[in-house]
Amino acid sequence: MALPRSPRRRAAVLGACATALVAGGLATPSAAAPGASTGSPPDPAPVSPCADPAAVLTVEESRLGLPLPGGGEPASQRFVRAAGFEGLVADFTERLCAAGSAQEAGDLVRASGQELWDTAVARAQGRVESGTIDRYDDRPLYWARTAMSAAVRSLDAGWIENPLQRQGLLHLLDRTSRGISSVSWSDEEPDATRVVISGFDTYSLDSSLRNSNPSGASALQLDGRTVDTPEGPVTVEAVVLPVNYTDFDQGVVEDAFGPVLRTGEERADMIMTISQTGRGRMDVEQWAANARGGSPDNNRNQQFGPVSRPSHWPQPFDSPEWIETTLPYEAMIAAGTGPWPVQLNDGICEWPAGTWPDPAALVCADDPSPGSTAGSGPGGSYLSNESMYRSNRLRTGLQAWDVPGGHLHVSALEYPADESVLTDPAFEADRAAVVDQTVALVTAAGAAVRADRPGSAS
Template identity: 45%
Template structure:
């Protein structure tokens, strides 16, 4: 795979003409981007196809969802930003607008040409726009650090972090939740979706009537990137929620085949597995600057796991997973059990493993306990694994869409029980 791409490759499909048009209206746009500027590994996958000579998967999914016009509009307007403050406001506004459009599409009550539950168009549209930001040649000087900050501001807004606002309604339970981007996207797996991200889009802003009263939800989608976690994205979302008196935190990710798991333990350890930029990280979970940082090796869920199991949300089984591993001697000897961690020992993995799923639970609940919010419930829900379309050259099929819908709808039911 080439390490740099052209804007035509980034925008893809019908959007290209709006950026590289030879007409006078867009004459300067073709000089607005440095096509030699490198992209991240994640962004380079925008050119990946399922079959040789076939369409690029990411841009095709963006077009199916109707987000291609939004991408073209962004890349054209970015060229017209004339000052740093103006650019900052533009990227934050556009990021928030992309998130809101994805949530509105996901929760649409009208019949759409492409499955409303598909989380992938948001993911790939976000990468198209972050790629444009990396290759943009502004009219003013911008340092690498300033550009990185612009990308982060756009990214966080496009994930739902800029509109975390619970309504001020008495007697309403307020729950903050996060899902994840698709991951493990190498080769033909580039078409993968993540039901946890699909569930987050279904839940953001929802007000759900339950037998015990109304539940209101705020949601965001987290990156599958160690670097994003190092920047404090988990703490930023849940910290904003904490300031509004929530009742519960539920971090959500894709887990095991065929069942949901409420994880008992989160561990302060990274196992080194590569993220969406093919970067690994190993060792204790780092602190996030500016937030409370208790040094617990393990944090136990306070979610009402038995209530969630007994609720009969179906169609998938719901289980309580008490497993964990600790280091007897770090990097040498492991002890894996289902009882209680040994005081003084270093964590090696929680019930959800030692990847970013586990870390989302750990960081959200480290913040909760560090804040002293012991009355706020907190824990992690692993969804069943979502398969892929049966035809290896297909972007979707009915069985794939039904499974994603079933998982996301059961997440909605389980979170409503909390």
């Protein structure tokens, strides 16, 4: 049985707003995302009264005014309202406009970002009832955060004397609304095995604005929960990572996992990064590669080459080309979860020693060869691979040898045939099945780690 954590701070009970105000509709995007609309022009999104009309939004923020195919209300507003988050976003925008100093704005952003995260977790776990959309839905959190980010980025306030102040506000909002600032362990189960996981935001939004990410939905289901297992209690803390190379370069993965990999009272017993893979499979990745590439990120950036090194966290002197999982994958496979098969996924691409970057020398094999240069891991070279690589490179840098770590790829989803609808019962059942199996796999891994602890009764 899973025991919910008491909220770290008051979970907002979201009242209905007379008019839904999504602050993200602050600017009209210069170009619609491919496939985003095939009908009439979108309804104009509400405009913040304190927005600078010359503000340049990110690509992610510029999607806030786009509708689903068929036109009409922006998809972002539909998701935010469907979860009952419109009051929270509107209140944030109004109070941000009224802030009279950097200190006041900072306090507001910090509190509101944490409130958004806490409310999303409480709603996902059934402790707060709001809106009409399925509680497993991860998309309202993404769109509400993006709307709040756009409000901060476009804020026209006389007290902003330096652009670094705005960047500080954006950083506070990002870390609090992703759960990164609030990873902490409950006093109610001091002997519980401690697990920290990460999921991801939705992505590939140029293909469809209604994309969901079951890894992010799993993070919302697991954050703060203590699960009873035959080996004893397992407590999980969770964060949701962005799908952006720039955020990774600035150390968002290390900021999420670093505090629980240090020696001390906050140390975790296991870490696991989680993301979405192909349909109908659950893969424990055997290797992480020191390589980045793959599709463009949510801001349409694309990167190739080795994984960058953040300046504010310790790293091995030389970044390893390959890092092998230390997750208890045998126990995860043996747990008998369903509906999808679980396997240890091998298979890498590399340049054998001394051949990089000769394109003709690139080869693929089950496992790396000595001295090779990484091309891609079994899970590819996108940000999912990079989340495993960064978190476990940091684990090495902090000498947390006794903390198992690795990556779980979970099944992709099947969406409603009608592209103008947000959801339907079949889609919700499919996502719940993937998320519930993910929760079961995290639980099985935590139980296996607990069973292997020195002095364990099992």
